[in-house]
Amino acid sequence: MRIDLTDTTSSRINSGLIEARRAIGTPAVGMVLTLVIATDEGGAYDALKAAHEASREHPSRILVVIRRPGRSPRDRASARLDAEVVVGDEAGTGETVVLRMHGELANHAESVVLPLLLPDAPAVCWWPDKAPENVGEDPLGRLAQRRITDGSAVEDPVGSLQNRARTYAPGDTDLSWTRLTPWRSMLAAALDQKHGKITAASVEGEAYNPSTELLALWLADRLGVQVERKVSDGPGLTAVRLFTSDGDICLDRPDGALAELSVPGQPDRHVALKRRETSELIAEELRRLDPDDIYRATIQFGLKHLVNPGKEGEKAEPETPRSASAKAAAGAPARKPASGKPASGKAAGDK
Structure with missing residues (x-):
């Protein structure tokens, strides 16, 4: 009616x-x-x-x-x-x-x-x-x-993340963070298994994509390693690689629907990792109304690290763009392809 x-x-x-x-x-x-x-x-x-x-x-x-x-x-x-x-x-x-x-x-x-x-x-x-x-x-x-x-709906997505960090209050959240829930769950599950020491990481996604920036920040904050931000053609977030002493852990989603998870010593397997509709994101946010402490820690960690990446379609050089977390800690030099000094790793799961 x-x-x-x-x-x-x-x-x-x-x-x-x-x-x-x-x-x-x-x-x-x-x-x-x-x-x-x-x-x-x-x-x-x-x-x-x-x-x-x-x-x-x-x-x-x-x-x-x-x-x-x-x-x-x-x-x-x-x-x-x-x-x-x-x-x-x-x-x-x-x-x-x-x-x-x-x-x-x-x-x-x-x-x-x-x-x-x-x-x-x-x-x-x-x-x-x-x-x-x-x-x-x-x-x-x-x-x-x-x-x-929703940082992805504004003209300056990375700038909006910086603003959210400066003005954060308990109860604030962003759909750019909500889109990462399946990625974070999959990576945390992979790291729950036996693996070598994590030395570095890289995150690939479209330029100016806030979810890509947030995932790189989360990894840098939780693992304590240098994370390189690479620009890809998308759609959205496309790949995450964790470099360990036993080999690379890779979660690759080139088509926005199906991802391939590679873990050293295990057969590669395909996992459903489709880009979700806005209704699914809103439904997830409404399931919990308490403050999201992991989101708060991530954006506040990135307040000093967020820098707009290069133009869409341009491939990043090994040391640039230094966007979400080319520095895992303040004052650390940008990671080079082969000579970056490894840092100690911590568990990536939400504690």
């Missing part, structure tokens, strides 16, 4: 939700959180589609905030709230409210969202594209226990 409300208020929207639920016989119980999506008209469709898919695992009240401040002084001075209430099959397993805030009201979105939050339930705020510089201090961000950004 769909109800359109023009020049309305939060109170009328709540009444519309109750009316819609009664009309289709859907109870309010069962929704576990409120998901606030701050986007624009261009990104609203894709974001809502992903949120509805994720709501099949996490029944939610979805609030879409679309700001329309206007261009002329007269438009900016006026204030109006239009809403679209959707309940039933079109809203996944929860309910959806699309909020279009006009004029001065666009600068006070939190005053509209606050009365619409589910009582006694956590709130999550997601910026699918451009996010505020400091999401923890943003008025919408203050309402949420979890704040989700």
Whole structure:
């Protein structure tokens, strides 16, 4: 069921939700959180589609905030709230409210969202594209226990990671980090087996790909070795190599779907490592609302190491670009192909 409300208020929207639920016989119980999506008209469709898919695992009240401040002084001075209430099959397993805030009201979105939050339930705020510089201090961000950004959707992905490190607050996360969960799990499982001393590592992926940068940072931080960042043609993250005294451990995914894992002394095997849809990433983030300490440690470790890599398609030289972690520790020289001095290794799994 769909109800359109023009020049309305939060109170009328709540009444519309109750009316819609009664009309289709859907109870309010069962929704576990409120998901606030701050986007624009261009990104609203894709974001809502992903949120509805994720709501099949996490029944939610979805609030879409679309700001329309206007261009002329007269438009900016006026204030109006239009809403679209959707309940039933079109809203996944929860309910959806699309909020279009006009004029001065666009600068006070939190005053509209606050009365619409589910009582006694956590709130999550997601910026699918451009996010505020400091999401923890943003008025919408203050309402949420979890704040989700996406570094791959901005013009300067590596710069956005640096900004996230500088402004980090417990509850912040980024979908660029979420995309790495299968990679980190596979590498940790490979290192749980018997292996020689790890001396260095390399990470290959598209230029300006934030997930590639984060994986290199994570390896450098957890293993304590020098990690070389190489630029490939993609798609996305393509390969990780860990150099050990027994041979190379390699996880190679050239096509974005199927990867090959090579471990010294074992037969090569293929593993499913497909690039996941946004809905799967959001569903994963909604499973845990506590602070992600590994993400925090990774981005803060990289604050002094992140440097934009070369142009897309250009192959990196052995010592450049020094992006995510060409230095495993401050002051260490960049690793050379054959003469880099090995450093001691630590377990790579999340402890």
